[in-house]
Amino acid sequence: MKSVKHENFVDLSKLCSIRIGGKAKTVYFPSSSKEIRTLLIEADNTDKKFFPVGIGSNTVFSDGILDFIFVSTRYLKKYIIGQKEDTFYIEAEAGVSFKTITNIVKKLNLEGFENLSGIPATIGGAVVMNAGAFGTEISDIIEEVHWFDREGNLHVLKRDQINFSYRSSPFQKEGFVYKAVLKLKSSKKDIKSIIKKHLEERKKKQPLEYPTAGSTFKNTPKYPAGYLLEKVGLKGYKIGNVAFSEKHANFLINLGGGKFKELKKLIEIAERRVGELYRIKLEKEIQIVE
Ligand SMILES: Cc1cc2nc3c(=O)[nH]c(=O)nc-3n(C[C@H](O)[C@H](O)[C@H](O)COP(=O)(O)OP(=O)(O)OC[C@H]3O[C@@H](n4cnc5c(N)ncnc54)[C@H](O)[C@@H]3O)c2cc1C
Known part of the structure; x- marks a missing residue:
């Protein structure tokens, strides 16, 4: 496995768009199908979790040191x-x-x-x-x-x-x-011009001025998740340096130096409030790695 390009003690906050997380013991950077195969075969022989990483725009990593087999797609760009x-x-x-x-x-x-x-x-x-x-x-x-x-x-x-x-x-x-x-x-x-229109709409509706991981929860068959979060009083709600955005309640944002435990607490509060008030079990869209 060490024959595949890798880095040790990588700052996980740099591998995800919400910029939260501790350190990865090792991140691998394959650049061919052969190297991907090597990593998978070796991972299959260990009890470590295998976790592919794109640009981490729907992913949140916990604090501390994670000893997973992280595989970045940074050099798979052909x-x-x-x-x-x-x-x-x-x-x-x-x-x-x-x-x-x-x-x-x-x-x-x-x-x-x-x-x-x-x-x-x-x-x-x-x-x-x-x-x-x-x-x-x-x-x-x-x-x-x-x-x-x-x-x-x-x-x-x-x-x-x-x-x-x-x-x-x-x-x-x-x-x-x-x-x-x-x-x-x-x-x-x-x-x-269609693309331009969509980009403008996103800028209007999404908190692109902050580090964020996109939608926290999936929409439910009856209501959009953002509507439910707003109804249970969580739009703009903050713990420490992480908040549900004022602009779009389903987007968690990092106000600067946000911690994983603050984010996790916000998710738990949202799940509990929506469960109690609407009898709906929210399903997470973001991928939490801990
Ligand atoms: C501002 C903002 C706006 C967004 N808007 C939208 C939107 O409109 N619609 C929408 O659907 N999403 C949206 N998202 C969420 C996110 O952009 C999407 O889910 C996107 O597809 C994630 O791509 P990624 O490369 O960042 O994946 P990552 O976050 O890196 O990974 C996501 C998951 O895919 C897995 N994965 C990544 N690459 C591979 C691979 N090669 N093989 C196997 N598993 C892999 C990871 O392990 C993880 O479980 C938004 C996010 C942000 C921050």
């Missing part, structure tokens, strides 16, 4: 673009960012990805979370996913073999998403 008549296929490794995909679809005026463009994500994190916005989920534009199981076997899965649902995929349980192929169409619409 992509190729194929074309068949007016259909385009973007085959992208896990660490390719949505910013890169946005630049491609703007340049080629491709349709299908525009609603997802402002989500801070890597391909790997987005596939695993089935990220979505403005009525589109990444699963709507997936052609296939190249996924390693926990024993290091590579599977190429077509879209109809993958059971995606709201902010959920089978890849959350184990293994590693290596690549995804997105299927997009050449468009007659002005894709650039």
